[in-house]
Amino acid sequence: MTDVAVIGAGPAGLMAAEVLAQGGARVTLYDAMPSAGRKFLMAGRGGLNLTHSEPLPQFLARYREAAPKLKDAIEAFSPDALRAWSEALGEPTFVGTSGRIFPKAFKASPLLRAWLRRLDAVGVAFAFRHRWTGWDEEGRLLFRNPEGQRAIEAKATVLALGGASWPRLGSDGGWVDILAAKSIAISKLRPANSGFTVAWSDVFRDRFEGQPLKGVTLTIGAHTVRGEAMITRSGIEGGAIYALSSELREAVLSVGQARLTIALRPDLDVAMLTTRLSGTRGKQSLANFLRKAAQVSPVGIGLMQEAAIASGRPLASFSPADLAELINGIPVQLTGVAPIARAISTAGGVTFGELDEHFMLRRLPGTFAAGEMLDWEAPTGGYLLQASFATGAAAGRGVLAWLAKS
Structure with a gap:
């Protein structure tokens, strides 16, 4: 049995996997694509804007009505914490003239490579070309891979499946119908940061x-x-x-x-x-x-x-x-x-009323959600990645707490 399955190898899923592995969980990270962090790499093509240097109250206000729901997660993994995390991976950061924060390499690929090496070192296993299709009657996770269908039993699951922008990079919103069938309330996905x-x-x-x-x-x-x-x-x-x-x-x-x-x-x-x-x-x-x-x-x-x-x-x-x-x-x-497929990010997603304070789905005990698939949006400027990292870390901590009580 896999102790924890993390589904989605973007920033939120990778961060959840890191927190979990460092907390002693046995983690397998599944993704439908052939490799990790494809949209993350795309975000870094013009310079990877990790976060922003403005004071935290102003920073949180960028999330508008979702700010109260994201506040604890972002305070626990703040912009300063994100900078320290990047530096520990060998990628120090700098503040640009607009207040935006970038790694000095200015690209996503060196940071991602260092991150994947760290995850490998702490024992995270990866299963690529595994598209999640839901659960079977016994509650096992179902995946479609090149060999056919595979059922996985896990003690806990983190869903970090992204929104619906740039579907060719892996975020296609295919999870919406799966969760809606479980009576999970989902705000309609809409283009954000779009033309x-x-x-x-x-x-x-x-x-x-x-x-x-x-x-x-x-x-x-x-x-x-x-x-x-x-x-x-x-x-x-x-x-x-x-x-x-x-x-x-x-x-x-x-x-x-x-x-x-x-x-x-x-x-x-x-x-x-x-x-x-x-x-x-x-x-x-x-x-x-x-x-x-x-x-x-x-x-x-x-x-x-x-x-x-x-x-x-x-x-x-x-x-x-x-x-x-x-x-x-x-x-x-x-x-x-402009079409949602060309938007930078997605508005809408799993409503916060479906989550407890640890990002666990109330209707699906042991299943947590993080990242862009949640119902929040923010402008470009580092806010998108910061909330993805922070909610991934929060979901990871939530799983550890839930396993400790189970």
Whole structure:
């Protein structure tokens, strides 16, 4: 008998396995993919953002309504603890200019390799190409592998199966129906930290696809974020968009569209911009005048042209005051949410009401859940990985406590 089965070899599952093995449990870690940490490796392609350096109260607030449910786990395995853990694996970290924390190697692969070596050293066994399909009548775990079906008896189980983004890397949401059949309440999986679709004109799309918007402020309703975004062929994405993705997504899903407002020069008020734009243009084109007088980028000017077209007025007819208002108030109509398969992460999942304080499923004693499959979401910036690590560690501790009482 396997003492504990951990299902899912992402950050939450790997951390649960480490805590369990170090606590004396015999652990086998199962995963449907041929190797561990595939989405973790993808997250590190542009620099592995492990966590964030901001004070813990502000850090926890990033999880919004899920913060009270995650608080104990994150305090027990805090950003500082995560940095110390990484350094113990030979991967010291540094704080970037934005406050984000990265390993000095800036990649996921060295950290993952060191982690897997540690897990091997403490006796964790791995069973890859094992897709979990549920339980049999005797309560044994069922897996489909290249040889057929396999039934495993375990004293306890940790489910760390991820969400439904990037399914080709292993997180396909296939667990939803399995747990729903056991009457586990699951909030619908939805794309988080995702892009959105916009009906750009052909001219704008062809010219500005792939162009960044830097130092802009994005607003929906009462929510405003400053940062960067990227024009895509079908819409818009990027860090500032991801930070607002919850509000934008809910607006699109509820009324079919969302109105995003973009401020291109947020450090200049309308009066200052109006003064700058009241000078003589001479023989300059309007685009050159906007670029020189107000330092609006070509892609920003393109956005202004899109807004003017939508309003039915040519941009050249705008007064200096109208142009100033538009520069810091460009309306962009979002018409849809990018597919969940292309989202960075997933909202929704197993509701916290189904879990006890140790992350055990109340309806399934001895079965614990951790990571992105739980009903929380957070912006990019290190918050996603931090909560995955922390809930994995918490589930591991919960299993040890439960085994000690069993």
